[in-house]
Amino acid sequence: MRQLSEIDRDAIRLAQDPQFPRWLEQITATGGCAHPVHLAGSTTTRDATTGEILHHYDTRNEPGERLLVRCRNRRATVCAPCSRLHAGDTFHLVRAGLIGGKNVPDDVREHPRLFVTLTAPSFGPVHRASTAGERCRPRRHAAHCPHERPTGCSSAHDPADSLVGQPLCTDCYDYVAHVLWHAHAGQLWDRFTRAVRRRLAVAAGLPQSHFPDHARLSFAKVAEYQKRAAVHVHAVVRLDGPAGPAEPPPAWGTADRLASAVQAAARSVVVQAPYSRAVGEHALRWGQETDVRPLRARAEDHGLTDDAVAAYVAKYVTKGASETAAGADRRLSAWDDIDAVPASPHVRALMRTCWRLGSLAEFKPLRLRSWAHTLGFRGHILTKSQAYSATYAALRGKRASHEGHDDLPGALTDASWRYVGSGHTPGAALIAAGVAEDLARSRALHAEARQMGEWCT
Numbered sequence: 001m002r003q004l005s006e007i008d009r010d011a012i013r014l015a016q017d018p019q020f021p022r023w024l025e026q027i028t029a030t031g032g033c034a035h036p037v038h039l040a041g042s043t044t045t046r047d048a049t050t051g052e053i054l055h056h057y058d059t060r061n062e063p064g065e066r067l068l069v070r071c072r073n074r075r076a077t078v079c080a081p082c083s084r085l086h087a088g089d090t091f092h093l094v095r096a097g098l099i100g101g102k103n104v105p106d107d108v109r110e111h112p113r114l115f116v117t118l119t120a121p122s123f124g125p126v127h128r129a130s131t132a133g134e135r136c137r138p139r140r141h142a143a144h145c146p147h148e149r150p151t152g153c154s155s156a157h158d159p160a161d162s163l164v165g166q167p168l169c170t171d172c173y174d175y176v177a178h179v180l181w182h183a184h185a186g187q188l189w190d191r192f193t194r195a196v197r198r199r200l201a202v203a204a205g206l207p208q209s210h211f212p213d214h215a216r217l218s219f220a221k222v223a224e225y226q227k228r229a230a231v232h233v234h235a236v237v238r239l240d241g242p243a244g245p246a247e248p249p250p251a252w253g254t255a256d257r258l259a260s261a262v263q264a265a266a267r268s269v270v271v272q273a274p275y276s277r278a279v280g281e282h283a284l285r286w287g288q289e290t291d292v293r294p295l296r297a298r299a300e301d302h303g304l305t306d307d308a309v310a311a312y313v314a315k316y317v318t319k320g321a322s323e324t325a326a327g328a329d330r331r332l333s334a335w336d337d338i339d340a341v342p343a344s345p346h347v348r349a350l351m352r353t354c355w356r357l358g359s360l361a362e363f364k365p366l367r368l369r370s371w372a373h374t375l376g377f378r379g380h381i382l383t384k385s386q387a388y389s390a391t392y393a394a395l396r397g398k399r400a401s402h403e404g405h406d407d408l409p410g411a412l413t414d415a416s417w418r419y420v421g422s423g424h425t426p427g428a429a430l431i432a433a434g435v436a437e438d439l440a441r442s443r444a445l446h447a448e449a450r451q452m453g454e455w456c457t
Helices: 006-015 020-029 080-099 106-110 175-183 185-203 208-213 255-268 306-317 335-340 345-357 361-366 392-402 426-456
Strands: 037-047 053-058 067-069 113-118 216-225 231-240 290-294 382-384 411-422
Touching (some): 006 020, 080 106, 185 255, 231 255
Antiparallel strands (some): 113 231, 113 290
8 A cells, every 4th residue: 555656545545435336426426527516514395385394415424524516617627527518508508599499489590690700909910820831921021120029920830839829029019908908808899789789770770779679689709819819709699679589680680781780880899998197098999800700591591500600619618728828727816926827928928917007096997917817808708698598507407407406396495505625635536537537438429329320310
């Protein structure tokens, strides 16, 4: 035993525990969650009429007197099992708003629907990945910036090259504008959606205040960090009738008119950052590259497919910060923490800019230090309008009902829970990883068998 590693000794200790089978059941129930939350407490379910106890559960009978539940972290780099579950929920949430299901009528696919990409503006030239052997930033005549650095780059960068996304000159790069743009991205999106509604109303000859009586704009959007560490927004934008997806839009609400309103709104929106004597004024806008694509309602139509869009969004929301130049997965508590972040010098420079601007009184409401780990961006990775489709809570409730964890009809439940810890011991982490791997392999085999069955029919 002394020659074994700490992990092996701990795994043997767990396996020899009389309650090991029940502990393994809990690990399996969490899908092999890498950082489960430990809860202690009890629930009692009573008949609402007679007061009879129908069910009672208490963690005092569990291993360690605690119950393990999923951490629900969306990032695959933090917890792959919970990330996979979150990706699945995201796929169904986005897909339901495109083709129906989850209490959304099927004929919603006949409504005008667009896949829109709004970009961040340029804050300075950066190295670009090459396609078809093209050079990064070729210049016919050699030139240098005021800091005596080349303004061009004749190299052909592979997409995996660490230089891709890094500024040609860090002194010329506008780090302040980059951080402030991130901090106001949510406000830019809010003004963008209002501008779309306003332009649709004008095109239809309606007073702007009457637009909600005729149509409703629904959306689901995801924020994606590019290689230059700037957020782009990808959104499904749908036009419904005033009652939402259950009602078709008015005759004037065509996909072409919606696309025109989106493009015009993206060009017109501007947000003024708070004035600062230290950094001056900043007028914040969307970038010039706006991509608007219709979604295909029928097989013979042109445009993107619903499943492709839903799968893209679901795949992105599970990526960790280290995969997307998004900063860090956890908040920073001090200036010195920035040096320890496994990120590029460009990303760390953005974090330091957040920290410096966060000390200025005029930027206090932006909470830049609290959001330095996301480079000043405060929004959720995925957000949606109320009427777009179902919610994460509704999807989780459906899953709990399917698994037999829903409340009994006509019953009252009294629950008392408290947090008592999180994570695994070294041996438990090894066993949980094995459980997660086995479950993933089982899902893959099931999917392969199902696909083979479809081919054979």
